[in-house]
Amino acid sequence: MSNWKLINTTFIYDGTFDGFLTIVFDVYSNKTLPKQICSKDLYIPNFLDKTLYINTNYEKSKRVFVGIEKNICYEALYNSYNAFLSNEKDKDINILKYLCEGFELGPKINNMLTNSYVYKVISMRKRVLFECHRLKGLLRFVEVQDNLFYASIHPDNNIIEPLGHHFINRLPNQYFIIHDKYRNLCFLYNGQTYEIIDSTNMNIPQFTESEKLYQNLWKAFFKTIAIKERKNPKCQMQYMPKKYWKDLIEMKY
Amino acid sequence: MEILDKLTILADSAKYDASCSSSGSKRKNNTTGIGNGNFAGICHSWGADGRCISLLKILFSNSCIYDCKYCINRSSNSIKRATFTPQEVADLTINFYKRNYIEGLFLSSAVIRSPNYTMEMLIKTVLILRNEYNFNGYIHCKTIPGSDQSLIDKLGKLVDRMSINIELPSNNSLKLLAPQKEKANILQPMSYVSNNIKLNKLDKNKFKPNFVPAGQTTQLIIGATPESDLKILKLSEGLYNKLNLKRVYYSAYISVNNDKNLPMLSSPPLLRENRLYQADWLIRFYGFKANELLDETHPNFNNILDPKCEWALRNIENFPIEINTADYFTLLRVPGIGVISAKKIIRARRTFLLDFQELKKLGIVMKRAKYFITCKGKYYDKVYKFNQSFIETNLIYQERLSIPNKNFEQLSLFDNLSPTKEDTIKCLTGSL
Ligand code: SF4
Numbered sequence: 001m002s003n004w005k006l007i008n009t010t011f012i013y014d015g016t017f018d019g020f021l022t023i024v025f026d027v028y029s030n031k032t033l034p035k036q037i038c039s040k041d042l043y044i045p046n047f048l049d050k051t052l053y054i055n056t057n058y059e060k061s062k063r064v065f066v067g068i069e070k071n072i073c074y075e076a077l078y079n080s081y082n083a084f085l086s087n088e089k090d091k092d093i094n095i096l097k098y099l100c101e102g103f104e105l106g107p108k109i110n111n112m113l114t115n116s117y118v119y120k121v122i123s124m125r126k127r128v129l130f131e132c133h134r135l136k137g138l139l140r141f142v143e144v145q146d147n148l149f150y151a152s153i154h155p156d157n158n159i160i161e162p163l164g165h166h167f168i169n170r171l172p173n174q175y176f177i178i179h180d181k182y183r184n185l186c187f188l189y190n191g192q193t194y195e196i197i198d199s200t201n202m203n204i205p206q207f208t209e210s211e212k213l214y215q216n217l218w219k220a221f222f223k224t225i226a227i228k229e230r231k232n233p234k235c236q237m238q239y240m241p242k243k244y245w246k247d248l249i250e251m252k253y
Numbered sequence: 254m255e256i257l258d259k260l261t262i263l264a265d266s267a268k269y270d271a272s273c274s275s276s277g278s279k280r281k282n283n284t285t286g287i288g289n290g291n292f293a294g295i296c297h298s299w300g301a302d303g304r305c306i307s308l309l310k311i312l313f314s315n316s317c318i319y320d321c322k323y324c325i326n327r328s329s330n331s332i333k334r335a336t337f338t339p340q341e342v343a344d345l346t347i348n349f350y351k352r353n354y355i356e357g358l359f360l361s362s363a364v365i366r367s368p369n370y371t372m373e374m375l376i377k378t379v380l381i382l383r384n385e386y387n388f389n390g391y392i393h394c395k396t397i398p399g400s401d402q403s404l405i406d407k408l409g410k411l412v413d414r415m416s417i418n419i420e421l422p423s424n425n426s427l428k429l430l431a432p433q434k435e436k437a438n439i440l441q442p443m444s445y446v447s448n449n450i451k452l453n454k455l456d457k458n459k460f461k462p463n464f465v466p467a468g469q470t471t472q473l474i475i476g477a478t479p480e481s482d483l484k485i486l487k488l489s490e491g492l493y494n495k496l497n498l499k500r501v502y503y504s505a506y507i508s509v510n511n512d513k514n515l516p517m518l519s520s521p522p523l524l525r526e527n528r529l530y531q532a533d534w535l536i537r538f539y540g541f542k543a544n545e546l547l548d549e550t551h552p553n554f555n556n557i558l559d560p561k562c563e564w565a566l567r568n569i570e571n572f573p574i575e576i577n578t579a580d581y582f583t584l585l586r587v588p589g590i591g592v593i594s595a596k597k598i599i600r601a602r603r604t605f606l607l608d609f610q611e612l613k614k615l616g617i618v619m620k621r622a623k624y625f626i627t628c629k630g631k632y633y634d635k636v637y638k639f640n641q642s643f644i645e646t647n648l649i650y651q652e653r654l655s656i657p658n659k660n661f662e663q664l665s666l667f668d669n670l671s672p673t674k675e676d677t678i679k680c681l682t683g684s685l
Binding site: 108174214216221 | 256257260261264265267268269282284285286287288289291293295296297298299300301302303304305306307309310311345348349351352353354356390505507520521523597600601603604611614615
């Protein structure tokens, strides 16, 4: 990758993983690295920037998707997909470099932890998966209709899709909505299929009668189960940071 | 009695049990069921004491016919008593689970009427969950000492994890404080369960019911009786090696009853509990033996230094260790290098030799490690003397600096003060 051409252009794309893989395809075939990559929603136009909009091409993205696993390794695909969900601004360019270098070096790319973009990609992956794991526990459903459950979340990273899959496996017969309030995204599941939609104009539903009962039971349990002789709010806060409290029934008094 | 009152009474009675882990089960869901196991375990909340809440941890009943001295539920105490019905417990579990409050149920009970009757109630509850609600989430059940083997068998096929708490780490203490329980009544079902788990694993029949797939655990109370750390650790080691236990939990004794045979402690010995967890960890994942960490001349752990630092100082002739050549288990013996760090080092040094700069880039914490290692034959910058007293003085100085109010019982040198944190997560973060 060291002898590739560097161009002073920012690539703009639609923000989807397919869109990103399309860029990877173009960059790798032309051996030209852009200065920056940015999703169109996040891009703030700047008088000095040269930009190029890259249209998502599913044919290309599919080839890259398959190619990563075949020519680098499964771990590389796993790393890039999860890092892609990160909220870091320069995630795209780092994953791009990681993949391009990976195509040249093969699986040994993952050992090169002292290389800055490899390290970056791996730590983004870790942070994303960590938050996802955390929310698998911290998410709270409320029953808004018979067998329809609603949960609001405020995650740092865009983890609604892996999170949704976790709950489909766990509660396959329960209809549910997971609402990412930062991104205005909703994961809807109707017992068979799911979709992710924009929720800017959604009304937040009210909950059922029996719901109140279980919330109170849960709060009572939560209060009782702590041993007062061992009180340790610092430890509690460390595992359950304040930023998640607004969606936690037991932390709202 | 209202369900809310029952829940409050029976959660209050259950809270002293340290175990809360929901890991180790891969139980799959089916299309009509509810719930699945997560192998790594999931924590759902953290209580005001910093312990993770993963399971609905309750007693079925606290109306005990026994009178164990240390226990809040003993028959001679005048406390509020309550007993659930199997249906009530099942409904609570399902409704909490659907709202993602919990990972499953941890059901224990005081002995009501007789050990067998109590066991039958527990089985009935679990049967409703598994068969009527088709619940495939995590269930951890206490076995009641003194109940029939056939009942243990029945329960074992339904749950993910089983436990019998030994509570008191020696026969004498047991006689003194829990006169109605017998050691045999505790150890016998433990080895029975352990054997059955082994046999079940050997059985290649795909359709057999699983038997306690997440293994069995136990709990020891720390500080109610005079046993040394060495004695306790040896007991745990035996339980891991001989009975294949998944976990031994340590629970700092909290004075709930007045009794001439019990010490009056102003606060639970949390630091001691923490040291035992650290040592337990070293035994299970780092290849240490109880004998290496403690011996008759040092039967108890140190207040300031963690067990690994203490061990390293006592065995200073094994150090320094060269980062670029040491094997995995040798790296693990360096204070400050844990499983994750050791793996990172091994992986990174395949491409080139490492020096201190690169170790930092890998995110290896140098605070303790720097005294015990060399990189390409060189010591760390500021470590100009390699001898025991120099290192010891520095380590102790450092530890004291990091404790703001010198309140040793409250400190958390190890970020896993809470015994309830999930194994795997611990594995990821616990570097000693
Ligand atoms: S049998 Fe269990 S519940 Fe009953 S007094 Fe003894 S320890 Fe407590």
